[in-house]
Amino acid sequence: MRKKKPNLIADMTFDFALKTINLYQHLTNEKREFILSKQLLRSGTSIGANVREAVVSQSRKEFIAKLNIALKEVHETEYWLELLQHTSYVSDCESMLKDIDSIIRIITSIIKTSHENKQS
Numbered sequence: 001m002r003k004k005k006p007n008l009i010a011d012m013t014f015d016f017a018l019k020t021i022n023l024y025q026h027l028t029n030e031k032r033e034f035i036l037s038k039q040l041l042r043s044g045t046s047i048g049a050n051v052r053e054a055v056v057s058q059s060r061k062e063f064i065a066k067l068n069i070a071l072k073e074v075h076e077t078e079y080w081l082e083l084l085q086h087t088s089y090v091s092d093c094e095s096m097l098k099d100i101d102s103i104i105r106i107i108t109s110i111i112k113t114s115h116e117n118k119q120s
Contacts, residue, residue, distance in 0.1 A: 009106050010055055013048035013070070016099050020044030020077070023090070033089050040080040046073040047103065064114050071107050074100055
């Protein structure tokens with residue numbers, strides 16, 4: 001495995017993707033829930049994939065666009081988690097919802113800073 005530079009948001013979203021995969025496995029194996037869990041898996045792992053694409057983007061415009069896609073995926077993931085919680089498939093997903101809040105704050109801050117730096 002190659003060494004990579006530490007990147008807070010990339011690391012956070014990778015860890016979140018792992019939690020999402022574990023929750024997906026629990027939902028499919030234990031709860032026999034296949035529809036909402038698949039949506040959650042797709043959006044929850046897409047966040048980190050888009051952040052990774054942003055990290056290697058070729059322009060500031062592409063960087064901001066990829067982070068905006070990641071932000072949309074975060075909000076979609078939050079929606080699926082809330083549905084799973086309110087339908088009692090998941091009794092407690094507060095930890096993941098707190099992670100989502102942190103991810104939203106960080107990505108929003110990065111986008112805002114990137115826009116400000118673009119205009120300077």
